[in-house]
Amino acid sequence: MESIKAGLLGFGTVGGGTYSVLRRNQEEIKRRAGRGIAVSRIAVRTPAKAQAALAAIVTREAGAETGSGAGDLPLIDSDFDALVRDPGIDIVIETIGGTDRARELVLTAIENGKHVVTANKALLAVHGMEIFQAAHRKGVMVAFEAAVAGGIPIIKALREGLTANRITWIAGIINGTTNFILSEMREKGLDFATALADAQRLGYAEADPTFDVEGVDAAHKLTLMSAIAFGVPIQFDRAHIEGISKLDAIDIKYAEQLGYRIKLLGITRRAAKGIELRVHPTLVPSSMLIANVEGAMNAVAVQGDAVGTTLYYGKGAGAEPTASAVVADLVDVTRLHTADPEHRTPHLAFQPDQLSDLPVLPIDQITSAYYLRLRVADQPGVLAAIATLLSDRGISVDALIQKESREGEGETDLIVLTHATVEGNLRLALAQIEALPSVKSPVSLLRTENL
Amino acid sequence: MESIKAGLLGFGTVGGGTYSVLRRNQEEIKRRAGRGIAVSRIAVRTPAKAQAALAAIVTREAGAETGSGAGDLPLIDSDFDALVRDPGIDIVIETIGGTDRARELVLTAIENGKHVVTANKALLAVHGMEIFQAAHRKGVMVAFEAAVAGGIPIIKALREGLTANRITWIAGIINGTTNFILSEMREKGLDFATALADAQRLGYAEADPTFDVEGVDAAHKLTLMSAIAFGVPIQFDRAHIEGISKLDAIDIKYAEQLGYRIKLLGITRRAAKGIELRVHPTLVPSSMLIANVEGAMNAVAVQGDAVGTTLYYGKGAGAEPTASAVVADLVDVTRLHTADPEHRTPHLAFQPDQLSDLPVLPIDQITSAYYLRLRVADQPGVLAAIATLLSDRGISVDALIQKESREGEGETDLIVLTHATVEGNLRLALAQIEALPSVKSPVSLLRTENL
Numbered sequence: 023m024e025s026i027k028a029g030l031l032g033f034g035t036v037g038g039g040t041y042s043v044l045r046r047n048q049e050e051i052k053r054r055a056g057r058g059i060a061v062s063r064i065a066v067r068t069p070a071k072a073q074a075a076l077a078a079i080v081t082r083e084a085g086a087e088t089g090s091g092a093g094d095l096p097l098i099d100s101d102f103d104a105l106v107r108d109p110g111i112d113i114v115i116e117t118i119g120g121t122d123r124a125r126e127l128v129l130t131a132i133e134n135g136k137h138v139v140t141a142n143k144a145l146l147a148v149h150g151m152e153i154f155q156a157a158h159r160k161g162v163m164v165a166f167e168a169a170v171a172g173g174i175p176i177i178k179a180l181r182e183g184l185t186a187n188r189i190t191w192i193a194g195i196i197n198g199t200t201n202f203i204l205s206e207m208r209e210k211g212l213d214f215a216t217a218l219a220d221a222q223r224l225g226y227a228e229a230d231p232t233f234d235v236e237g238v239d240a241a242h243k244l245t246l247m248s249a250i251a252f253g254v255p256i257q258f259d260r261a262h263i264e265g266i267s268k269l270d271a272i273d274i275k276y277a278e279q280l281g282y283r284i285k286l287l288g289i290t291r292r293a294a295k296g297i298e299l300r301v302h303p304t305l306v307p308s309s310m311l312i313a314n315v316e317g318a319m320n321a322v323a324v325q326g327d328a329v330g331t332t333l334y335y336g337k338g339a340g341a342e343p344t345a346s347a348v349v350a351d352l353v354d355v356t357r358l359h360t361a362d363p364e365h366r367t368p369h370l371a372f373q374p375d376q377l378s379d380l381p382v383l384p385i386d387q388i389t390s391a392y393y394l395r396l397r398v399a400d401q402p403g404v405l406a407a408i409a410t411l412l413s414d415r416g417i418s419v420d421a422l423i424q425k426e427s428r429e430g431e432g433e434t435d436l437i438v439l440t441h442a443t444v445e446g447n448l449r450l451a452l453a454q455i456e457a458l459p460s461v462k463s464p465v466s467l468l469r470t471e472n473l
Numbered sequence: 474m475e476s477i478k479a480g481l482l483g484f485g486t487v488g489g490g491t492y493s494v495l496r497r498n499q500e501e502i503k504r505r506a507g508r509g510i511a512v513s514r515i516a517v518r519t520p521a522k523a524q525a526a527l528a529a530i531v532t533r534e535a536g537a538e539t540g541s542g543a544g545d546l547p548l549i550d551s552d553f554d555a556l557v558r559d560p561g562i563d564i565v566i567e568t569i570g571g572t573d574r575a576r577e578l579v580l581t582a583i584e585n586g587k588h589v590v591t592a593n594k595a596l597l598a599v600h601g602m603e604i605f606q607a608a609h610r611k612g613v614m615v616a617f618e619a620a621v622a623g624g625i626p627i628i629k630a631l632r633e634g635l636t637a638n639r640i641t642w643i644a645g646i647i648n649g650t651t652n653f654i655l656s657e658m659r660e661k662g663l664d665f666a667t668a669l670a671d672a673q674r675l676g677y678a679e680a681d682p683t684f685d686v687e688g689v690d691a692a693h694k695l696t697l698m699s700a701i702a703f704g705v706p707i708q709f710d711r712a713h714i715e716g717i718s719k720l721d722a723i724d725i726k727y728a729e730q731l732g733y734r735i736k737l738l739g740i741t742r743r744a745a746k747g748i749e750l751r752v753h754p755t756l757v758p759s760s761m762l763i764a765n766v767e768g769a770m771n772a773v774a775v776q777g778d779a780v781g782t783t784l785y786y787g788k789g790a791g792a793e794p795t796a797s798a799v800v801a802d803l804v805d806v807t808r809l810h811t812a813d814p815e816h817r818t819p820h821l822a823f824q825p826d827q828l829s830d831l832p833v834l835p836i837d838q839i840t841s842a843y844y845l846r847l848r849v850a851d852q853p854g855v856l857a858a859i860a861t862l863l864s865d866r867g868i869s870v871d872a873l874i875q876k877e878s879r880e881g882e883g884e885t886d887l888i889v890l891t892h893a894t895v896e897g898n899l900r901l902a903l904a905q906i907e908a909l910p911s912v913k914s915p916v917s918l919l920r921t922e923n924l
Contacts, residue, residue: 326624353633
């Protein structure tokens with residue numbers, strides 16, 4: 023059978039990686055898919071640069087097996103609009119990133135009856151509902167395994183592997199940059215700024231790291247997983263997002279002394295009154311597998327009522343891991359290309375007319391345990407006063423640890439670990455605690471999850 | 474749309490769990506699958522017992538949502554042969570276990586045009602090729618996610634999630650009983666017999682634990698993963714199998730001192746001349762995630778050339794985790810029930826006419842690093858003699874550690890950690906080492922994998 027024809031929008035890290043993997047493993051992929059997958063056209067802003075990159079890939083993979091179709095070099099030009107309308111193209115692979123132009127091109131591709139494969143989490147987190155609705159109307163697929171956790175097949179696991187379950191929660195390390203920085207801070211005792219500079223020097227963080235370190239990228243991915251897990255619409259604007267740029271090195275140290283590691287987790291949970299959807303630095307017991315995911319690696323833990331807790335681990339970024347997910351999607355699309363749409367898994371796991379209107383809870387309605395660090399006067403009665411204010415609001419204390427004060431300072435750090443409580447309730451107690459004359463500065467609050 | 478009709482062979486742990494999950498989560502499953510899934514018939518040896526078990530499930534799940542079809546109670550009788558021929562049944566779920574009667578019933582179901590979902594790894598490891606060929610001829614699906622690692626969707630990950638990759642190796646903790654025993658031995662310093670007795674008392678090991686502790690169950694699962702990963706036929710009879718019943722507690726202790734944990738791993742690797750397929754106790758560096766998988770949990774690490782190393786973790790056994798996988802298969806089958814067979818993923822990931830004839834390597838041709846424990850005379854020159862014999866065969870030594878001898882014993886334990894070498898080559902060196910007069914007993918050999 024003739025190879026299916028894909029067109030590539032962009033030829034950067036993900037685009038180049040996809041071309042490279044497809045070329046190198048064409049025979050193996052064909053033995054699986056029953057049909058070759060050929061990139062027949064590429065649209066980029068500077069074709070000459072892409073030509074050179076392509077030539078380098080062809081040379082590098084020359085020793086590898088190549089299958090039918092993989093041998094023919096693609097047309098490269100800068101006509102993005104022509105590619106998404108090209109009648110010779112069956113699948114459009116979007117790797118240009120961003121949300122405006124990408125949205126326009128993806129919607130045009132869909133209108134022209136093409137399937138779409140994308141790694142663009144920002145696009146789907148913001149415009150996903152519009153895109154999936156358009157795809158549903160046209161009877162085409164929009165596949166996005168590469169948009170979440172790179173090479174880890176987590177979308178497939180959630181959407182197909184765990185369909186038996188009522189999923190209760192997901193907690194994921196889904197941003198490699200921040201996990202790398204947190205590992206550096208803990209292992210080397212660095213502060214955030216130094217660890218970030220290291221990450222930038224080593225290529226783990228971008229020159230403008232805002233999207234990563236402020237948790238926006240993780241929130242994009244979490245929002246997509248939440249929709250698939252719970253059958254709710256994609257609601258990125260409802261996500262609560264805290265990054266790691268304000269994280270104090272002392273909290274990493276104290277957490278470790280208490281048997282915890284701090285991870286930037288994306289957490290989504292089905293509660294009685296709605297869905298929790300939140301990204302923030304989180305204390306996790308060191309004995310848990312997910313606490314031991316270090317460096318730029320990703321891991322997603324999922325709990326379902328039947329399966330219990332499962333965990334998926336791997337590289338969350340990089341040319342080849344991302345390409346692994348893009349090409350897996352290409353194989354799926356190739357297989358179901360001519361199938362009746364009803365034979366395909368719904369984009370968001372649930373049938374489009376079966377989405378739930380369970381709301382996303384505002385942060386003060388979520389339930390969590392907490393780690394609190396207070397700067398207090400080193401004098402009798404302070405602990406009792408704080409414990410009483412917490413107890414008055416029904417908040418149980420797991421541990422209350424007063425750090426030794428340095429001589430003559432007259433102040434000390436007090437660490438409080440609470441049981442789970444509703445955040446709004448805790449905030450009320452904190453307002454009272456911060457009003458105590460013996461409490462010398464605002465309380466540092468981190469959430470703790472025992473998963 | 475009317476519910477799809479499934480018939481259940483057996484109503485034990487897996488059968489009962491499947492019914493229970495289907496009943497409890499019917500609405501959620503229907504929102505995903507677009508169609509209900511009803512168990513309309515059950516065949517068991519003693520219908521009265523199954524009736525009682527079913528009544529208990531119905532009572533327990535009474536508070537839960539139930540969907541159309543789930544409300545109707547199934548027909549229960551002892552006529553297995555009638556069930557697999559029943560024209561009202563679309564899918565047969567085989568949960569009776571064993572290889573002879575199960576084979577007969579599954580083949581009859583296939584001949585009658587029914588799809589099959591099974592958790593039976595022994596059946597597929599032994600008769601898989603025959604069964605998949607029959608299914609291919611009849612255009613029906615045989616789904617078996619539950620056969621490997623319980624609720625972890627590892628078959629889906631290998632067969633669909635990692636299709637872009639040339640898979641290089643898989644290493645899995647795929648038997649919960651042995652992992653529980655090994656955790657107990659390490660944490661509590663127990664010997665094998667005591668830990669096994671504990672496992673039996675706690676329900677983690679069966680009265681006759683042979684299949685588990687001798688590695689046969691793990692080999693069944695490994696054989697299936699190997700076929701899917703490398704596109705080779707299922708060749709259970711070629712697997713090299715060593716269990717943990719002969720494992721000495723002292724080796725667990727020494728391994729830990731050296732920074733390793735001992736796990737019963739199923740390992741399959743693509744080497745230049747063939748496929749390695751082996752189950753044995755293995756030293757793994759303690760810092761690795763898979764080394765920290767404790768108790769009855771399962772985990773499978775997979776390395777692909779594009780994705781790098783990924784890991785999948787969860788419960789590998791039990792009614793509900795296994796049911797999670799069975800029901801996910803039911804949803805997949807329901808979705809593709811009326812689809813053209815070409816739209817379905819091939820049973821063994823590769824197209825049936827595209828299997829490779831790469832042979833399974835005999836154990837003396839595999840490559841591994843080794844941990845050797847020798848009982849030697851506590852006298853000068855012994856270390857040098859042993860190091861020389863290894864060096865003569867090109868075997869590099871990573872570490873050579875002489876344990877202190879107890880007073881007056883005159884003998885001591887010597888631990889050798891080697892670099893990777895071909896096992897046959899090491900065996901030749903060991904024969905010479907064991908012939909040394911200063912070596913007092915046969916060498917204890919364990920394989921080490923740095924994955």
